[in-house]
Amino acid sequence: xxxxxxxxxxxxxxxxxxxxxxxxxxxxxxxxxxxxxxxxxxxxxxxxxxxxxxxxxxxxxxxxxxxxxxxxxxxxxxxxxxxxxxxxxxxxxxxxxxxxxxxxxxxxxxxxxxxxxxxxxxxxxxxxxxxxxxxxxxxxxxxxxxxxxxxxxxxxxxxxxxxxxxxxxxxxxxxxxxxxxxxxxxxxxxxxxxxxxxxxxxxxxxxxxxxxxxxxxxxxxxxxxxxxxxxxxxxxxxxxxxxxxxxxxxxxxxxxxxxxxxxxxxxxxxxxxxxxxxxxxxxxxxxxxxxxxxxxxxxxxxxxxxxxxxxxxxxxxxxxxxxxxxxxxxxxxxxxxxxxxxxxxxxxxxxxxxxxxxxxxxxxxxxxxxxxxxxxxxxxxxxxxxxxxxxxxxxxxxxxxxxxxxxxxxxxxxxxxxxxxxxxxxxxxxxxxxxxxxxxxxxxxxxxxxxxxxxxxxxxxxxxxxxxxxxxxxxxxxxxxxxxxxxxxxxxxxxxxxxxxxxxxxxxxxxxxxxxxxxxxxxxxxxxxxxxxxxxxxxxxxxxxxxxxxxxxxxxxxxxxxxxxxxxxxxxxxxxxxxxxxxxxxxxxxxxxxxxxxxxxxxxxxxxxxxxxxxxxxxxxxxxxxxxxxxxxxxxxxxxxxxxxxxxxxxxxxxxxxxxxxxxxxxxxxxxxxxxxxxxxxxxxxxxxxxxxxxxxxxxxxxxxxxxxxxxxxxxxxxxxxxxxxxxxxxxxxxxxxxxxxxxxxxxxxxxxxxxxxxxxxxxxxxxxxxxxxxxxxxxxxxxxxxxxxxxxxxxxxxxxxxxxxxxxxxxxxxxxxxxxxxxxxxxxxxxxxxxxxx
Numbered sequence: 001x002x003x004x005x006x007x008x009x010x011x012x013x014x015x016x017x018x019x020x021x022x023x024x025x026x027x028x029x030x031x032x033x034x035x036x037x038x039x040x041x042x043x044x045x046x047x048x049x050x051x052x053x054x055x056x057x058x059x060x061x062x063x064x065x066x067x068x069x070x071x072x073x074x075x076x077x078x079x080x081x082x083x084x085x086x087x088x089x090x091x092x093x094x095x096x097x098x099x100x101x102x103x104x105x106x107x108x109x110x111x112x113x114x115x116x117x118x119x120x121x122x123x124x125x126x127x128x129x130x131x132x133x134x135x136x137x138x139x140x141x142x143x144x145x146x147x148x149x150x151x152x153x154x155x156x157x158x159x160x161x162x163x164x165x166x167x168x169x170x171x172x173x174x175x176x177x178x179x180x181x182x183x184x185x186x187x188x189x190x191x192x193x194x195x196x197x198x199x200x201x202x203x204x205x206x207x208x209x210x211x212x213x214x215x216x217x218x219x220x221x222x223x224x225x226x227x228x229x230x231x232x233x234x235x236x237x238x239x240x241x242x243x244x245x246x247x248x249x250x251x252x253x254x255x256x257x258x259x260x261x262x263x264x265x266x267x268x269x270x271x272x273x274x275x276x277x278x279x280x281x282x283x284x285x286x287x288x289x290x291x292x293x294x295x296x297x298x299x300x301x302x303x304x305x306x307x308x309x310x311x312x313x314x315x316x317x318x319x320x321x322x323x324x325x326x327x328x329x330x331x332x333x334x335x336x337x338x339x340x341x342x343x344x345x346x347x348x349x350x351x352x353x354x355x356x357x358x359x360x361x362x363x364x365x366x367x368x369x370x371x372x373x374x375x376x377x378x379x380x381x382x383x384x385x386x387x388x389x390x391x392x393x394x395x396x397x398x399x400x401x402x403x404x405x406x407x408x409x410x411x412x413x414x415x416x417x418x419x420x421x422x423x424x425x426x427x428x429x430x431x432x433x434x435x436x437x438x439x440x441x442x443x444x445x446x447x448x449x450x451x452x453x454x455x456x457x458x459x460x461x462x463x464x465x466x467x468x469x470x471x472x473x474x475x476x477x478x479x480x481x482x483x484x485x486x487x488x489x490x491x492x493x494x495x496x497x498x499x500x501x502x503x504x505x506x507x508x509x510x511x512x513x514x515x516x517x518x519x520x521x522x523x524x525x526x527x528x529x530x531x532x533x534x535x536x537x538x539x540x541x542x543x544x545x546x547x548x549x550x551x552x553x554x555x556x557x558x559x560x561x562x563x564x565x566x567x568x569x570x571x572x573x574x575x576x577x578x579x580x581x582x583x584x585x586x587x588x589x590x591x592x593x594x595x596x597x598x599x600x601x602x603x604x605x606x607x608x609x610x611x612x613x614x615x616x617x618x619x620x621x622x623x624x625x626x627x628x629x630x631x632x633x634x635x636x637x638x639x640x641x642x643x644x645x646x647x648x649x650x651x652x653x654x655x656x657x658x659x660x661x662x663x664x665x666x667x668x669x670x671x672x673x674x675x676x677x678x679x680x681x682x683x684x685x686x687x688x689x690x691x692x693x694x695x696x697x698x699x700x701x702x703x704x705x706x707x708x709x710x711x712x713x714x715x716x717x718x719x720x721x722x723x724x725x726x727x728x729x730x731x732x733x734x735x736x737x738x739x740x741x742x743x744x745x746x747x748x749x750x751x752x753x754x755x756x757x758x759x760x761x762x763x764x765x766x767x768x769x770x771x772x773x774x775x776x777x778x779x780x781x782x783x784x785x786x787x788x789x790x791x792x793x794x795x796x797x798x799x800x801x802x803x804x805x806x807x808x809x810x811x812x813x814x815x816x817x818x819x820x821x822x823x824x825x826x827x828x829x830x831x832x833x834x835x836x837x838x839x
Contacts, residue, residue: 041188042093043085043530044180048136048197050098050122051076065111068102070120075410077219077434077522078194080296084523085530097123097180099132125179127172134168140197141370148196148220149335149429150227161232170200170552173240177204186212190533193244195219200236200552202243207554215533216244219293220431221472222254225261234265236552242268242279243556245536246287248529250432250472255290263710283809284556287536291528292476294521295437303414304446312415317456320419321398323360324499327420329413329435330427332365332405334374337426337468337485342385342401344426344491349393349400352496356393356400359499361424364416365405379405417442418457422464422498425471426485432472436465436480440513462506463513464498466491476516479509566804566815568826571772574800575830578770579617582758584783585823586751587624589776590806593820598626600634605824611831613640619654619768621758623751625779627697628652628659647745647779648753649699662753663699667732667746671699674731678744681723689716699746706740717742738778751779755786761795769799773813774823776806784812 051073060069072079078096085094104112109126116122127135143161146153153160176198184191186209193201193216205212218241228234238261241247249255255277262268262279270279270288277288303309316325326345330336345361363386368375382403390399408416417423423439445457465480467473474482481494575581585591592599601609613620621642622635628645635641640654649667650659661668675696682694682703691708694701703720705713720742724735732747761767773780773787784803791801803813806820817823 041091042095042185042190043091044095044097044123044184044189044191045078045082045085045194046097046176046180046191046198046201047078047194048098048140049076049078050096050100050116050124051079051082052100052116052120052122054101056102061115064115066104066108066115068104068112070116072120074296074299077293080299080522081293081526083296084521084526087523088527088530093121095121095123095183097125097176099125099127103129103132123179123183125176127175131168131171131175134165135172136197137370138162139165139169142372144196145220145370147227147231148223150221150223152227152230166233173198173200174204176201177208180205181208184209184212186210189213190215190530190537192217192530192533200240203236203240203552203554206243206556210556213533213537214244215246215248215529216241217248217291217529218254218431219250221429222249222257222261224257225264228257228261229265233552234261238262238266239553242266242281242286243554244286245540246289246529246532248289248291248532250290250292251475252290254472255288259288260711263714267710269714282807285536285540287532289529289532291525291532292472292520293432293434293525294517294523295434295441296522297441297518300414300438300441301444301447303411304418304442305448306411309411309415309418312412313418313456316415316419320360323358324421325419326359326361326422326424326495327416327439328361328363328424328426329408329416330363330365330425332368332375332379334378335427335429336365337428338363338365339378339381339385340428340485340488340491341424341426342382342389342403344488344495345401346385346389347488348492348495349389351492353393355496355499357395357398359400360398361401362416362420363401363403364408365403366408367405413438414442418445422466422495424466424495425468426466426483426491427468427471428485430468430471434473436467436471436473436477436513437517439463439465440510440517443510444514444518460507461510461514462503463510464501464506465509465513466494466498476520477513479512562814563808563811564815566802566817566822566826568817568822568829571800571802571826572829572833575770575772576833578768578800580766580768581615581618581770582768582772583612583618583620584623584755584758584771584773584787585621585827586775586777586780586783587622587626589820590774590780590823591622591820594776598630606635606638608824608827608831609635609641610638612827613638613654619758621754623648623754623775623780623783625702642758644751644754646697646699647749648751648782649746649749651754651757653757662757663746663749667699667749670732671746674728674733674744675701677727678724681720681727685716685720689713692716699749701744703742704740705742713740736778750782751775752782752786755783755790759787759790759796764795767795767799771796771799771801773803774806774817775813780805781812788812 053071053073055069056067057069058067061067082094082096085091104126113124116124143165180191190213191205193214195218202214202216205214231237242262247258249258259270259277259279262270268279268281270277279286279288328338328341330338332338342361342363349356386401386403389401393400417439420439423436425433425435427433440463443463444461465477467477467480467482468485469482470485474480481498483491483494485491588594591605592601609620612618619642621644622631623644624631625647626645628650631643631645635643642654643652644650645659649661649663651662652659678701679696682701685703686692686694689705689708689712692703692705692713694703705717717737721735721737724744728735734745734747736743736745755773759768759771771787773783775783787801787803790796802815804815804817805811805813806817806823808816817826
């Protein structure tokens with residue numbers, strides 16, 4: 001069995017017995033198990049429910065040591081995407097993980113698990129009954145499901161957040177993780193988690209296997225940030241999703257809302273990278289993929305040939321007696337727009353009563369998966385509407401609306417689709433909704449066209465779709481009549497338009513839709529998602545994994561394999577040995593925390609710098625983006641301190657009185673010219689963006705939007721970048737997007753110029769034997785590059801050279817310090833040596 005195979009191959013996982021790295025330890029927790037071991041690559045498709053049908057049958061279960069009969073559920077998308085993954089041919093096994101539809105007594109669970117593994121490649125997850133009740137019927141269906149569909153609990157009668165249900169949600173996700181930990185090899189296996197029931201699962205997996213290859217796909221809508229932010233544990237849910245390597249959505253709308261939540265609630269930015277959306281999650285890139293799913297067309301077309309389907313089709317044709325059928329086939333759910341559909345149908349009949357005897361609306365609903373006051377109210381409303389319409393328009397005992405709530409087996413569903421002239425989907429909020437795809441497939445008829453024609457399928461094929469613009473499949477079906485289900489008149493007009501449409505137009509629309517549906521089937525979707533997971537994880541394999549945080553706030557960052565926390569003990573030891581030292585330290589974000597206001601140095605910091613500068617072996621330089629007047633005011637009382645203002649435009653060496661320009665000659669004149677163009681543009685954007693402001697320096701201009709609305713500020717920044725690049729095309733300036741800023745500065749001016757001033761030398765006697773450069777943001781990367789370049793020169797072969805960024809993030813520096821306190825503490829240690837040395 002594959003679980004035994006996994007145990008034999010990898011033994012104990014490399015992470016076992018090792019603590020997660022909390023706070024940025026340099027230990028590698030990537031979970032590598034050794035290149036010499038055999039490679040087994042499997043996919044675990046994890047969903048709340050296994051794609052299996054189950055019933056009690058002691059006779060059927062007796063050979064396997066239990067009392068149940070199992071069979072595959074071919075209708076389940078998790079079984080179909082499994083087949084899509086298997087068709088790829090690159091995996092040793094594709095395994096489903098999930099719950100069973102019935103509770104299994106504890107004493108039978110092992111026998112059931114062994115049976116499902118052997119016969120179905122399935123791993124069952126068993127939850128205690130009370131946990132399952134509070135997890136699924138409680139938190140998932142009563143709270144999360146409405147929330148994801150934009151419905152907030154507005155009254156005491158509505159289902160509100162319940163702590164005990166949230167605890168059950170956590171417990172259920174952890175139980176899934178525990179089961180996966182028993183069978184997953186983190187080096188080679190892929191884990192593909194599905195839907196809103198398991199949004200915390202990636203966090204539990206990531207805590208255990210830092211380098212696990214984990215994808216997540218959400219099959220329901222994702223609400224806007226205004227809705228999602230109302231949930232008390234919103235941050236934990238978002239971090240759960242971000243612990244996956246890729247997060248998939250059916251439409252860009254849902255992905256856009258997710259990105260907005262990440263920006264507004266977690267402060268994370270996203271960008272396009274070679275055609276893909278990525279979120280920068282503290283140095284670890286998470287791919288966001290828009291990939292609408294499809295249907296298994298071959299299965300539907302095969303069932304069209306089944307005798308049960310043919311018999312039911314003949315019954316339906318006889319039943320409608322030449323009338324045109326409008327079909328609604330939905331789950332009985334308050335978000336499916338069933339009452340809106342029937343109301344629009346009534347309005348159409350009121351406006352065109354002459355067609356009442358020519359049409360019939362079949363509204364067939366699968367039973368509701370949940371229960372509650374909303375479902376009961378909806379049933380009463382629909383029953384009342386149907387009775388009223390039939391009383392008004394029924395003739396000779398033939399009703400114009402047929403409404404039923406009952407299970408619809410596959411053969412009957414296909415028969416209904418194949419007979420319907422028009423399919424009507426009016427969901428007010430939905431995930432993908434594959435009903436239109438199934439309808440188009442069934443209207444295409446069996447694979448054997450001659451057999452299909454003899455069974456009543458006309459050639460060429462025809463279909464007509466009325467579809468809500470709030471369904472995930474709407475953007476893909478451009479030939480459908482798209483409607484706003486809340487606009488009753490619009491839906492009624494579309495129904496009438498579809499009934500009056502010519503056969504030629506029906507054919508053209510059907511052909512267009514069938515071409516899309518047949519190409520974008522469920523197998524295509526599964527392979528596309530798994531390929532994205534493979535791409536993202538392969539790209540990150542060269543990076544080192546670091547675990548940060550506790551509990552559900554846990555996350556992993558990916559950094560270069562050479563990236564380490566700065567060895568401050570080594571820095572101090574080499575500092576003591578050196579005789580010619582260069583210390584280059586950024587100010588904001590490095591010596592003091594970032595703030596939205598000017599933060600002068602403390603007396604303690606000034607004292608440390610004074611001690612360091614007073615050592616004749618040291619040359620200490622403070623590097624800042626601030627104006628030179630500000631630096632003079634703050635640090636002017638420390639004789640011998642070097643200062644750099646405006647990111648390298650101005651430089652004053654310790655022995656100098658005046659500031660010197662490092663920029664090329666003539667830059668000051670060009671700055672005056674382009675400033676006259678830039679400032680009015682920045683003022684326009686500052687006025688239009690509440691919370692933003694302009695900082696005008698001698699050499700540059702900066703538009704700050706860190707305190708503006710995150711989404712609007714980011715949009716305005718992108719627009720401003722495009723605007724300025726267009727206006728300043730050909731001018732010697734750089735337009736740079738920073739963290740909450742857009743900066744316009746002279747071309748070629750950067751902090752690396754300062755390093756050249758400090759480290760360029762004519763003789764080996766003047767070469768520094770100790771260099772330390774520390775900074776926190778993108779402007780400091782030029783400084784790190786310049787230091788690294790000098791480190792490669794033969795003159796510096798024996799020097800101790802250190803560059804460090806602040807925080808664990810991708811950087812040109814090979815080391816990091818956690819925060820400003822680490823920097824100050826290190827300088828304090830160096831200063832203490834200076835004091836001891838003088839005495």
